[in-house]
Amino acid sequence: MAFLEGTDLTMAEFVCAQNERPSVGLSSSDMEGAIFPKVDLGLSDEELVPILHSAASSWGFFSIFNHGIPESLLDSIATHALHFFGLPSSDKIAIARNPPVPYGYTSFAKSAAIKSWSEALHLMPGEDRIHSLFQSVPSFQESQSFSADIIKYFSLAGALSNRIITLLFRGLMVDDEEVERVFGSIDPARLRINHYPACPIADLTYGLPPHKDYGGLAILHQDDVGGLEILKDGHWVAVEPEKGCLIVNIGEMIQMMSNGKYQSVLHRSLVNSSQPRLSFIFFHFPSDDSLVAPMSKLVTKDSPAKYRSFYVKDYKSMFAMAMKANHSPLLFFKESS
Numbered sequence: 001m002a003f004l005e006g007t008d009l010t011m012a013e014f015v016c017a018q019n020e021r022p023s024v025g026l027s028s029s030d031m032e033g034a035i036f037p038k039v040d041l042g043l044s045d046e047e048l049v050p051i052l053h054s055a056a057s058s059w060g061f062f063s064i065f066n067h068g069i070p071e072s073l074l075d076s077i078a079t080h081a082l083h084f085f086g087l088p089s090s091d092k093i094a095i096a097r098n099p100p101v102p103y104g105y106t107s108f109a110k111s112a113a114i115k116s117w118s119e120a121l122h123l124m125p126g127e128d129r130i131h132s133l134f135q136s137v138p139s140f141q142e143s144q145s146f147s148a149d150i151i152k153y154f155s156l157a158g159a160l161s162n163r164i165i166t167l168l169f170r171g172l173m174v175d176d177e178e179v180e181r182v183f184g185s186i187d188p189a190r191l192r193i194n195h196y197p198a199c200p201i202a203d204l205t206y207g208l209p210p211h212k213d214y215g216g217l218a219i220l221h222q223d224d225v226g227g228l229e230i231l232k233d234g235h236w237v238a239v240e241p242e243k244g245c246l247i248v249n250i251g252e253m254i255q256m257m258s259n260g261k262y263q264s265v266l267h268r269s270l271v272n273s274s275q276p277r278l279s280f281i282f283f284h285f286p287s288d289d290s291l292v293a294p295m296s297k298l299v300t301k302d303s304p305a306k307y308r309s310f311y312v313k314d315y316k317s318m319f320a321m322a323m324k325a326n327h328s329p330l331l332f333f334k335e336s337s
């Protein structure tokens with residue numbers, strides 16, 4: 001029997017095989033001697049270079065505060081998003097994402113080998129595009145102010161992400177201009193808003209199964225429920241929510257361009273049986289027609305290129321195949337050593 005309004009999914013479809021179910025993770029305070037990095041972005045660029053370098057090299061994930069994005073904007077996006085996800089399914093699917101169009105609403109993932117107990121809104125920059133998307137949702141009263149928030153957020157998160165990426169590469173002695181050439185525009189950026197309803201079979205399934213993020217840098221905002229875990233030294237560790245903080249993580253594109261100096265880290269979202277959860281993530285991508293390669297300064301005789309150069313669109317076209325093979329697309333471009 002279908003259990004989700006507007007879908008033909010059954011609960012059994014979400015039950016993972018015994019060996020794929022989420023094992024119990026650790027709290028970050030259980031990690032002896034390893035403290036999840038928390039970075040004050042109010043410091044000067046000069047002070048931040050070594051701090052960010054260390055956080056990104058040791059964990060690949062870190063928390064930031066004093067990041068300059070107003071709390072009121074983050075709260076407002078979360079409130080509007082919850083109202084959107086609370087609409088009847090027939091309204092939400094009015095803006096269903098239809099590939100190759102990369103934006104719109106996706107209901108509980110049907111095609112993936114491991115189902116995700118989550119629905120999502122995928123957005124890309126562009127004032128007209130965002131306005132007309134939300135205006136197409138019947139009975140959504142908040143389309144104007146939600147659109148305005150999203151437009152503002154793209155701009156602020158884009159500038160924030162740009163600053164962090166630039167400083168991370170300064171930590172590897174790479175010139176700002178080289179970074180600007182690849183990440184200078186937010187046009188290819190994406191915002192993904194995830195909604196994880198409370199789940200009656202929370203121990204048997206995932207909100208999102210383990211994965212690495214594809215783009216350059218991801219900046220995540222989560223509510224106070226918790227559920228994000230990252231793989232650290234072979235253990236799943238919970239990234240506990242903290243008001244006012246955002247979570248940053250290295251995507252595969254930075255792993256490749258840093259020639260493996262910064263690593264993209266596996267992470268997953270768990271669900272729980274009592275509370276819904278909301279997160280939203282800004283993904284900073286290079287544009288599809290950029291040719292990316294390990295930065296020339298980082299390729300030497302002693303440290304040869306670990307990856308072949310590629311066009312971002314070719315990398316993206318490997319997503320589906322990588323998913324089937326249960327690994328990430330970057331593996332297809334690894335140089336044999």
Ligand SMILES: O=C(O)CCC(=O)C(=O)O
Binds near residue numbers: 208220267269
């Ligand atoms: O919701 C979360 O905590 C993680 C989401 C995530 O990893 C993603 O959307 O790529």
Ligand SMILES: [Fe+2]
Binds near residue numbers: 213267
């Ligand atoms: Fe992710």
